[in-house]
Amino acid sequence: MLLKNLSELNGTSGDERLVRNFLHQHLEPFVETINVDKMGNLIATKNGHLGGPRVMIAAHMDEVALMIMEITNDGYLKFQPVGGIDPRILISKPVQINESLVGVIGAKAIHLQKRSERQKALSFDQLYIDIGAKSKEDAAKQVKLGDYAYFMTKCEPFGEGLYKGKAFDDRVGCAILVELLKKSYDFPLVAAFTVQEEVGLRGAKVAAYHIAPDFAIVIEGTVAADVADREEEGWVTELGQGPACSLMDRTTLYNPQLIQWVTELARQKGIPLQFRRGSSGGNDAGPIHVSKAGIPTIVLSVPCRYIHSFASVISVKDYSACLNLVDELLKELPGKLGVGSIDKEDNL
C-alpha cells in the first residue's frame, strides 16, 4: 500500500533521498518527465507539451527527525531536532539510525529521581541515544556526526476507518499527488515533491520559482487537536469531517475567491469539507504564493492527530475525500483560468 510504504520510509529535511528514490521509481511510468532539481525537489510533469496555463501540485517529502551532534566518551549519541519536535515525546522510545542500527532514548529510572524531577520535563540537551556501544570509538564505527535518527513506527489500520503511522505530515500529501498523477488531465500539470518544508519551507521556494506555475495546490497533513478534554474552539481540524481548506496561517492569507470556489465545488460534488480553524504553523503555500509576481494558491489538508510524533492518526475517509476534491478542482481548473489572469473576479 502506497501510504504505508511512504510512511515507513525515513526522510527528514536534507535527507529525503529514500523517499525521493521511491517516488521517482514509482512515478516513472505515469509521467512524461521526472527530474530532481538543485535543491533535491522531485519534479514530475504531465502534458508539458501542451500550451496554456501550468498547474503546480505540491507536497513535501521531509519529516521531522533528530540529527546526531556528538558522540560522548562513553559512546552515547547527543542530538538536536530537525524540525519541530516536543522533546517530551522522545523518552522511552526506539529510533532508527542509518537503516541498520537501532538506538533507544531512555532516561534516569524513576527510582533514582527526586520527587521534583518527576514534574520537570527533560530538554534536548539532557537526552541521548544509547546504541549499546562500549566507547566513543566503538560508536564511531557505526555512526557519524550529522547522521539522522528516525521514529520507528509501523503504519497500520487503527480503530474504525483510521490509520496510524509516522510522517503522515506530509506523506499523505505525497501519496495523494501520486494518485493524481496516475489520472489524466488535459493541461500541463507539474507535481513538486518538495524538500526541507519542516525547516523553513525552503524546497518549495525554489520549486515555485523554476516551475513558474499559473496556479498552485498544496496538499498537506495538518493538525487535528480534536482530543479529550480540549474545547472545540481549539481543535483546528477534526478527523472524519473531510479535508481542511486553509484560511490563514503564519505564512499565507488565502484568497477569499479561491476559498469560495473550493467550498462551492465541494458542496456541489457532495464532498465533505472543513476549514482549518487555527492560524498557527505554515506550509509550502507561503513561499509559493509570493513567488515571482505572485501565484494563486490553495491548500487542502488531511487532518492528522498527534502530528510530529511517533504515532499520528488519519481517517481514510478524509484521505479519499481530499483526493476526490483535488481531482474535481483540477478538472474544473482550466475553465477557471484565464491565460495568466486568475485574479480577475469574473473568472472565478
Place this chain on the structure above:
Amino acid sequence: MGNAQMESAREFLSLLSMSSGVSGYEGSIATSVMERLIPLTDEVRCDTIGNVYALKKGHGKRSKIMLAAHMDEIGLIVKKIDPRGFLSFTSIGGVDQRTLLSQEVLVHGRRPIPGIIGCLPPHLLQQGDPAQAVKMEEMSIDVGLSFAKINEVIQVGDVITLRRETYPLLNNVMAGKSLDDRAGVVVMMVCLQELSRLKHSHDVIAVATTQEEIGARGALTSAYTLNPDLAVAIDVTHGSTPDTKGQVSIDLGKGPAVALGPNIHPAIYRHFSETAQEHRLPFQIEPTPGHSGTDAWPIQVTQAGIPTGLISIPLRYMHTSVETLDLQDVLDSGKLLAHFIASLPDDLEGFLCY
C-alpha cells in the same frame, strides 16, 4: 555452545518481553514460562496467586533451594471512558509519567485493542509548556473507536500495556520493555540448563513470582508455601548511564551484581563471590544498606526466617519501555547461579551457621 545458549536466551527474553503480564494479570505470561520450564524440570505447577513453580530434583540429601524471579510488569489501568471515546488511566506500579507521551499501547479488553497515548503537536504548545512534564491525569488514550464501540470491548478496570518490540543493539546489548524482571526468569532458565550438566545435591525450585512491582506479594506467599532452606532472588539493578553519575556504580557487561547487606545471608554472599572467582565468572559487588526492593526482602523473613541471597542483572532505564541490558550478563548470572548451587555442601545447616 556459547552462541546457541546466547540465542536461546535472546529468543526467550524477546518472547517474554513482548508478552503482557501486569501485576495481578500474569495469567498468559505464566503459560509461556511453564511451557519453557517443563522440559528442564521434573515438575511444574502454579498456585492460587499465580506463581509458577518448577522443581528440579537433586541427587543427594535434598534440602530445598528456592530461586525467585518476578514475571509481572508495571502497567496502566483504564480509569474512565469519556463520551468522545478517549480513555483516562492510572498506573499499576512505579510508572514514570514522563515516559508515556506518544506511546503505542494495548488495552486488554475483551480482545487486545491497540491505542495511542496522545500528545499535542508542537504547533499548539504555549511558551513554557515543554519545560513541564505532562501529568498522567491529563493524558488520554485514543483507540480510534466511538463511545458505543468502545463499550462493547473495553471497560473501566481493563489493564493496559505498552506495545514494544525488542531490539538488538551493538555488542549483545538488547532493549525492550519489562526486561525487569523477565531477564531474571531467563537467568533461571539458563541456570536450569546448566544444572542439567552439573551434579547438584539439593532440590531446586525455580519460582516465577507475581505482583513484585506492587510489593513482592507473590514472593511472600510462594516462600511461605515452599519454606526453603535457602533462597536466591534474581532481579535487575540500575546500570550506570550519563545521567546517573554519582548515583549508580554498576555497569552493563561486567557480570551480575551480587548483593550484600542486611537482606543477605553473609555465607551466601561469600559463596557467590568464591564461586565466581573459582569459575572465572565476572561479577560486581552491590552493597545494599537496607531494603533491596526485590523479592529477597519478604522471602528473608518468611516463616522462621530463610537465608537469602540476591543477584541482579545490570539494566539501564529501568521502568521505561526501552530497558537495556547485556545478554552476556544474563548468561553469566545463570552460570554463576548454577555453579553456586552445584557447589553447595550437603550439610546446608553447617554452611549457613553464623
